[in-house]
Amino acid sequence: MTITRRQVFALGAGVAAVAITGLPRVALAEEDKVQAAIDAFSGGATPETANVTLTAPEIAENGNTVPISFAVDSPMSDDDHVTDVTLLAAGNPSPGVATFHFTPMSGAAEATTRMRLAKTQDVIALAKTSTGKVYMDRKTVKVTIGGCGG
Amino acid sequence: MASSKPRVKVPKTASKDEVITIKTLISHKMESGQRKDSDGNPIPRQIINKFTCDFNGKTVFSCDLEPAISANPYLEFSAKVPESGTFKFTWVDDDGSEYSTESKIAVE
Amino acid sequence: MRNLPGILVAGVAATAILAAGSVLADQANLPSIDGVELKTRVDAPEGHPLPEIISGFEFRTKETQALELDDFTNPGFLMVENGEAAWSTVEGSAGKSCESCHGDASESMKGVRANMPKWNEAAGRPFTLENQINECRTERMGAEAWKWESDDMLSMTAYVGLQSRGMPVAVDLEAGDMMSWWEKGKDFYYTRFGQLDLACANCHEDNYGNYIRADRLSQGQSNGFPLYRLKWQKMGSLHRRFKGCMDNIRAKAFKRGSDEFVALETYLAWRGQGLSVETPAVRN
Numbered sequence: 342m343t344i345t346r347r348q349v350f351a352l353g354a355g356v357a358a359v360a361i362t363g364l365p366r367v368a369l370a371e372e373d374k375v376q377a378a379i380d381a382f383s384g385g386a387t388p389e390t391a392n393v394t395l396t397a398p399e400i401a402e403n404g405n406t407v408p409i410s411f412a413v414d415s416p417m418s419d420d421d422h423v424t425d426v427t428l429l430a431a432g433n434p435s436p437g438v439a440t441f442h443f444t445p446m447s448g449a450a451e452a453t454t455r456m457r458l459a460k461t462q463d464v465i466a467l468a469k470t471s472t473g474k475v476y477m478d479r480k481t482v483k484v485t486i487g488g489c490g491g
Numbered sequence: 492m493a494s495s496k497p498r499v500k501v502p503k504t505a506s507k508d509e510v511i512t513i514k515t516l517i518s519h520k521m522e523s524g525q526r527k528d529s530d531g532n533p534i535p536r537q538i539i540n541k542f543t544c545d546f547n548g549k550t551v552f553s554c555d556l557e558p559a560i561s562a563n564p565y566l567e568f569s570a571k572v573p574e575s576g577t578f579k580f581t582w583v584d585d586d587g588s589e590y591s592t593e594s595k596i597a598v599e
Numbered sequence: 600m601r602n603l604p605g606i607l608v609a610g611v612a613a614t615a616i617l618a619a620g621s622v623l624a625d626q627a628n629l630p631s632i633d634g635v636e637l638k639t640r641v642d643a644p645e646g647h648p649l650p651e652i653i654s655g656f657e658f659r660t661k662e663t664q665a666l667e668l669d670d671f672t673n674p675g676f677l678m679v680e681n682g683e684a685a686w687s688t689v690e691g692s693a694g695k696s697c698e699s700c701h702g703d704a705s706e707s708m709k710g711v712r713a714n715m716p717k718w719n720e721a722a723g724r725p726f727t728l729e730n731q732i733n734e735c736r737t738e739r740m741g742a743e744a745w746k747w748e749s750d751d752m753l754s755m756t757a758y759v760g761l762q763s764r765g766m767p768v769a770v771d772l773e774a775g776d777m778m779s780w781w782e783k784g785k786d787f788y789y790t791r792f793g794q795l796d797l798a799c800a801n802c803h804e805d806n807y808g809n810y811i812r813a814d815r816l817s818q819g820q821s822n823g824f825p826l827y828r829l830k831w832q833k834m835g836s837l838h839r840r841f842k843g844c845m846d847n848i849r850a851k852a853f854k855r856g857s858d859e860f861v862a863l864e865t866y867l868a869w870r871g872q873g874l875s876v877e878t879p880a881v882r883n
Binding site: 405406407410417430433434435437438439440441442443444445446447448449451452453454455456457458 | 510511523525546549550551552553554555556557558559560561562564565566567568569570571573
Binding site for chain 3: 500
C-alpha cells in the first residue's frame with residue numbers, strides 16, 4: 342500500500358498543468374474592469390471604506406459555491422437608508438455578481454447568498470445610500486482548485 | 492428549468508414592525524454562458540436574473556443576479572412587518588418564465 | 600501505512616494554512632440536525648482496518664458543514680421534496696404509487712437506507728437502494744425503471760435515505776451470499792487501477808486527513824449518499840463518486856450499477872459501520 346516515487350511525480354505533473362492554466366492572464370485588465378464597475382455604481386464618487394461588513398470564508402473549499410454575506414450600518418429610515426448594494430468579484434470573467442435593492446421596508450440592509458469564484462481573488466461590496474453616500478468593503482477569498490475533482 | 496417548487500422560510504407570526512429574516516432557495520442550473528459542451532460549442536447562458544420580494548403588493552427587497560451566482564440560488568434577507576399580510580416571491584428566468592410563491596404572516 | 604503525508608502534499612501553500620486549524624471535531628460535541636445527533640466518529644470494531652471510523656463530514660470546512668446542518672440551507676432538500684412528491688404519485692400499469700404499498704415513508708422507510716446494500720433472495724444478489732426502487736417500479740408498479748443518475752432516482756433515494764438519518768450504518772453480511780460480495784469489494788478496494796496505479800486504500804486508508812494538492816482526503820465513507828456536492832452543484836450517487844475517483848486516477852471506470860460498484864458499495868458500508876446516515880449530506 343505504498344505510493345512509489347513515480348506515481349508521486351505523475352500526480353505532480355498533473356498538478357503543474359492545472360496550476361499553469363489557472364494563472365490570471367491579464368491582471369491589469371481585471372483591475373480596469375473592476376474600477377469601471379465601481380465607477381458605474383458610485384457615479385464617480387470615491388467609496389469610503391466604512392459601514393459595510395462583508396463576510397466570506399478565508400478559504401473556499403470549492404469555488405462553485407462560496408457563501409457570502411454583507412451587512413450595512415444604516416438607520417433604514419425613510420430619510421436615510423441604503424438603496425443598493427452590489428457585489429463584485431475582481432477575478433471572475435466578468436466582475437458583476439449581484440445587485441441588491443433595498444427599501445425602508447427591508448428593515449435591514451443585509452443579505453446572504455452563494456457565489457462562484459473562478460480562482461483566488463478579491464470580493465467587493467459597495468453600498469449606496471439615499472443620502473448619496475457610497476461605502477465599500479473588500480475581502481480576499483482563497484479558492485482551492487485541483488486535487489480530486491471527481 | 493426550475494424542476495421543483497421554490498423553498499421559502501418565513502416566520503408565521505411577528506410583532507408589529509419586527510424585522511424578520513427570510514430565506515429562499517430555488518432549483519436552477521444557473522448556466523453561466525462560460526462553459527462549453529463536449530464538442531467545444533459554448534453552452535448558452537440561462538440564469539435566474541431577477542428576484543423580487545413584495546409585501547401586500549409593495550416591493551420590499553429585490554435583487555439582480557449575474558451568472559456568478561451559484562446553481563440553486565440561495566437568498567437570505569430581512570423585511571420589516573408593519574401589519575399582517577402576504578409575502579410574494581418571484582424569480583425571473585432568462586427565458587422569460589416566472590416562478591413565484593407566497594407566504595402569509597400574522598402580526599400579533 | 601500512513602507514511603507519505605509530506606510527499607503527497609509537498610508544495611501546496613494553502614494546505615499549511617488549512618492544516619493549522621484541524622477540522623476534526625471534539626467527540627463530545629457531536630453535530631446535530633433538528634435535534635438528531637450525528638455520530639461522525641465511531642470506534643472501529645476489532646479486525647477493522649481503520650483505528651477510528653470517521654465521516655466525510657469531519658474533513659470539511661465549517662462553511663460546508665453548516666450547509667448540511669440546516670435543512671433549509673442544504674440544497675439537497677430541493678430533491679428530497681421532489682422525492683416526497685413522487686412517493687405518492689401513481690405511475691405505471693398497476694395504478695400504484697410507492698405509498699400504495701408502503702404507506703407513510705417516515706414510518707415504513709425508517710432504517711432502510713442504513714441497511715443497504717441488502718441481500719435479495721429472489722435476485723440472488725445484494726440490492727442497493729437504486730436496485731430496490733427499480734424492482735418496485737418494474738415488478739410491482741408496472742412502471743419504467745429509472746436511470747441510476749436521473750433526477751427522479753436521486754430524488755427518491757434522497758427522500759427514502761433521509762428517513763434513516765441519524766441511524767447507524769449496519770449492513771447484514773450474514774444474509775445469503777453477502778460475504779462473497781464483501782470479499783469482492785475488499786479486493787477492489789486494495790487493487791491498484793489506472794495510469795496513476797492507485798487503489799482506494801492508497802488515498803482513503805493510508806492518507807486520510809492529508810492533502811492531495813488542495814483537497815483534504817477523507818476516509819471515503821459512504822454514509823452521506825446520495826449527497827449534494829458543491830463541485831457538482833447538484834446531488835449525485837455514490838457510484839458517480841466512484842466513477843469520479845476512477846477518472847481521477849486515469850482508470851477506465853466501471854458503470855454505475857455494475858457488479859464491481861455494488862460489491863464496493865457493500866464493502867464500504869461495512870467499513871463505515873456505526874456512522875450515522877447523513878443523507879442528504881453536503882460535501883465539497
